[in-house]
Amino acid sequence: MRTIDNIIEHRGGAGVSGPVTRGSIIARLERMPTNAMQIRARVLIGLATFFDGFDVIAIAATLPILIQKWHLTPWEIGFLIASGSVGQLFGAFLFPWLAERHGRVRAIAWSSGIIGVTSILCGFAPTFxxxxxxxxxxxxxxxxxLPVAATYINEISRAHGRGRFVLLYEIVFPIGLLASNALGAWVVPRFGWEAMYFIGGLPLVLFFVLRRLVPESPRWLAERERLGDADNAMTVFERSAKxxxxxxxxxxxxxxxxxRHPKRRMKDLFGPAYLKRTxxxxxxxxxxxxxxxGLSTWLPTIYRTLYHAPLQLALNLAVAASVLGVVGSLVCALLVDKVGRKPIINVSFVLCAVSLALAGVCHAMSVYVVATFSAFALGFLASGFITAYVYTPELYPTSIRALGCGVGGAWLKVAAIFAPAIVSKTMVGGNLDVAFYILAAVPFAAAIVVHFLGIETKGKVLEQLEA
Known part of the structure; x- marks a missing residue:
């Protein structure tokens, strides 16, 4: 595999003349068909996102074992689930900030290194x-x-077909969730909980190779007035086109x-130009x-503790829910450029709310009934969730795009901190139906907010969407 330096060294034939400007970089991006370097970037950064999903949900497969191993109380269980979200909340601000100053690819490489090292160390953790x-x-x-990767993939895409291009990359996140559940169902009973975290250490490799194999975002380089570097990065993409x-x-x-528009700062995310979008x-x-x-990480434990399902069955039912998540994401990727971002989000969230409400109504029935409604809820959620990764970067200009995505990711982490505790409290009180109703109210409210405050971005050049 050739490195970026090799490609730049043999850069002739790109067919570009004239001065390099921000406008010429955008024009070259918009004329560029899908090419081998874009595919390489999508695969390599997709690996980082895959293991992001893998490591996020690994706790679901290992939690039933850890509860027994360390005799965890309900409060400790909720804290253990939420502990990762506390770090993710800070990471959602730190790495987008680094990406705005040092580049998207470098920030992704650094985050991958942290994910890999700490996952391996988790496998050796002696105590709770x-x-x-x-x-x-x-x-x-x-x-x-995740927010930096979504920013990068959006920025190397042209307006035509951007939704499909981005979402075919983003699908690796729910696939990572599925792989974590599926592999956990097979690995944990045979090799122990530690093996899941050793597998999750593979992103460490990306820390060493990513910057040599993937070019920086030309849009970001041009925005930073590094026009020579932006030209070189564009040449890497252009030379790989057939x-x-x-x-x-x-x-x-x-x-x-x-x-036309001034460079924006983080405060502009909450200013009049972007407040509704934010x-x-x-x-x-x-x-x-x-x-x-609030739901995915708890499902195996709910099936095991409330419905007394065997561990293997509880893990298998969680895998089934992840399968529908991947199916929902695939359907979304095929439709998002045809029907638009807002309709996908709104319909998906309303159907997710209905599925969760039905799970609450039928909570006293068998584990299979609850698992079916939960699986449909996660399938519909996945469709709206994955659309967020193409929709959010489209709402902000290049100068604050990564920060805008980071703020969105921070809200996700805030919710992730409190949601497990809410489910834990209602479970302990024997009110699983109430937990499902609370969960159902959230996507329904989101569909209303996105409908009235969001804008449609389908088919527009990123720079056309600046307020």
Whole structure:
């Protein structure tokens, strides 16, 4: 596999002439077909996102064992689930901040290194306290990787087909969730809980290789006035395209578009230009965190403790829910450029709310009935959740795009901190139906907020969406 330096060294034939400007970089991105380097970037950064999903949900497969091993109380169980979210909350601010200053690819590499090292150390944790502390540190990487990766993949995509391109990458996150559940159902009973965290250490490899194999975002480089570097990064993508490229068009118009708005700062996320968008993003990500962490991480434990299902059955039912999450994500990827971002989010969240409410109504029935409604709820959630990763970066300009995604991710982590405690409290009180009703209210409210405050972004160049 050739490194970026090799490709730049043999850069001839890109078919580009004239001065390098922000507008010309945007024009070159918009004329560029899907190419081998984009696929490489999607695969390698997708691996980071895959293991983000894997490590986030690994606690679900190992929690029933850890409860017995360390004799955890309900409060300690809730704290253990939420501990990773505490670190993720800080990571959601730290790594987007680093990405705005030092580059998207570098921030993703750093976050992957933290994820890998701490996952391996979790496998050696001797006590509950040590394990929880490592989960907090790992959370820094987990919270920072996703928003920065979503920002990068959006920025190397052109307007036409951007939703499908981004979501076919983002699908690796629910696949990571599925792999974690499926592998956990097979690995944990045979090799012990520690094996899950040793497998989760593989992102450490990306820390060493990612920057040599994937170019930096040309949009970010141009925004930082590093036009020579932006030109080189664009050349890497252009040289990997099959066949001749179309002539660069509309560079002057893109220059005018890029220079029309001032560079934004973090405070602008909450200013008049972007406040409505930020509120819609907040509700969108709160919903994703509340349901994902309030339900997914608890399902094997709910099946085992409340319905007295054997461990293997409890894990298998959780795998089934993850399968529907992947199916929902695939359907979304095929439809998002046709019907738009807002309709996908709103319909998915309303159907998720209905499924959760039905789980509450039928909670006294068999474990299979509750598992079926829970699986459908997670499938519908996954469709809206994955759309958040293409929708959120589209709402903000390049100068604050990673920060905007980070703030969205921070709301997810805030919800993730409180959701497990709510489920834990209602479970202890024997009110599982109340937990499902509370969970159902959140996506329903989010659908209303996104409908009235969000904007549609389908088919528009990122710079056209600046307020």
């Amino acid at each position: 306290a040590a394990f929880a502390a490592l989960r907090v540190v790992q959370g820094f990487g987990l919270g920072g990787e 066949g001749p490229l179309a002539p660069v068009a509309h560079a002057a118009e893109f220059d005018e578009l890029a220079n 509120l819609a993003v907040a509700m969108l990500w709160i919903t994703c965190g509340f349901i994902q962490y």
